[in-house]
Amino acid sequence: MAPQVRRTAFPKVLIERDTDSEQSSSDDDDEEEEQENENEEKTEEFNDTKKKGKSPITISLKKVCKVCKKMGHEAGFKGATYIDCPMKPCFLCKMPGHTTMTCPHRVATEHGVVPAPHVNTQNPVEFVFKRQLKPRITPIKPAYVIPDQVDCAVIRYHSRRVTCLEFHPTNNHILLSGDKKGQLGVWDFEKVHEKTVYGNIHSCILNNMRFSPANDGMIYAASSDGTVSCTDLETGISSTLMNLNPDGWQGPGSWRMLYGMDINLERGVVLVADNFGFLYLVDSRSNSQTGKAIMIHKKGSKVVGLHCNPFQPDLLLSCGNDHFARLWDMRRLEAGSVLANLEHRRVVNSAYFSPFSGTKILTTSQDNRLRIWDSIFRDLDSPSREIVHSHDFNRHLTPFRAEWDPKDPSESLAVIGRYISENYNGTALHPIDFIDINTGQLVAEVMDPNITTITPVNKLHPRDDVLASGSSRSLFIWRPKEKFDVSEQSDVRKIIVFGGDEKKRGKRSKDDYDDDSDDDKFNVKGKNVKVKKPVKQMTHRKAKR
């Protein structure tokens, strides 16, 4: 009864299989799960190729891999399990020679850990900022706790996929959401039905939002329409701080889009960055640009993220499509004045300082790796660790971003959605992963049988045990069913993850998750959410027995 995994034939075998003679019987490499259900409903396509003398025109119904176009194997879903094309590099770690199924990172308990580099006292960051930041560092590492079960509320009011989320800084039950169309949603998830959608603030993708540190009723937003808006949440009245396309559409070469955004309260300035590599500073009082745009990333490349250090706002972190995250000193901000360049192998979707000390950096890159720099005062040439995790780029999905848990003083917990699916009890699901960034361990994975879409947008509540997620056009709020229960497991590392009740888990039927009694676009579920026990490895873990 426990979740069953249908491990179908291993790709390697399928290659050989050409003449239908022996079905994939010679399969042993399927570590564990010998329950090779042959009941694969393959409607065998036999090779009619050899019919009579007619030779040349072979409309063979043989298996052709849709990925590499070669014959003898097929990539794609077999039931709820995805079979990789064996001709391609691993979809998880990107290395050739194996597939996701046998990827070492799917099995290892720790992941591609790069040794922490030795301390380098030449680091300019240290020189400039250490004295200000050091007293903030917390040496204590309290346990964080993740509940066994969570309740999930669902709402769908966006007409395009969700792109960003933000919790209200003082009202614990308000979640803001932005979408690809530029709409801004305000959801009171306590009174689940209450929501407001502002549709006229932006005309295309809302890339980033940030509350005004000076006024928690005001929200700033940066959009691909090239404007920065400031909206009063009560009235919906919005003003435009800057518009980079005052003359409208003059072609793609000149249309400027705003991506990264953050606010420096001390300087009273809103920072935004565009798709051509430039950073702009906007005075939040006069609503006017101060100074000139500064090129902070490769010319012509998107700057998708900006983050001011939580304790030294003059320390700025940027990241973008030029495969770099970069550290800047705002007091000396000009092209070429960069403090450090953090190199990645692909586009960097996000880069964040750690929430408490501000001395760690966590980045998400499209090379399927999370990177952690343990201290900005160290040698920043290479990360302290790389964690292989599936969060690939897909043009139809909002880019994944690993987010710190803002409540974890040990600065070791991060949340990020997972791209590749896992076969959970017969359905392919894409969990939301909680990762210990010190060890690479997958601490928890949240999923719900009702949610079959990928969930790239996730944010943890700054004060409560609440996770907000955006998946396609839907929003989710996950909250503990009960206050956490530490009775059984006390190991700090072994956070009890969802579905702590192992026995019950397998027994749950569809009815346990009450049906989305649609009141049109909206539904609430007060139901259990599938959860997994603490696991050891990163990306995939087979559902147990």
Added chain:
DNA sequence: AAGTTATGATACC
């Protein structure tokens, strides 16, 4: 129930 579509990074010339 197959096919369509929106749409972004990248490899390659």
Added chain:
DNA sequence: TGGTATCCCTAACT
């Protein structure tokens, strides 16, 4: 360097 063909686990629609 720029233009373009290509592309592996999408999701919501017809």
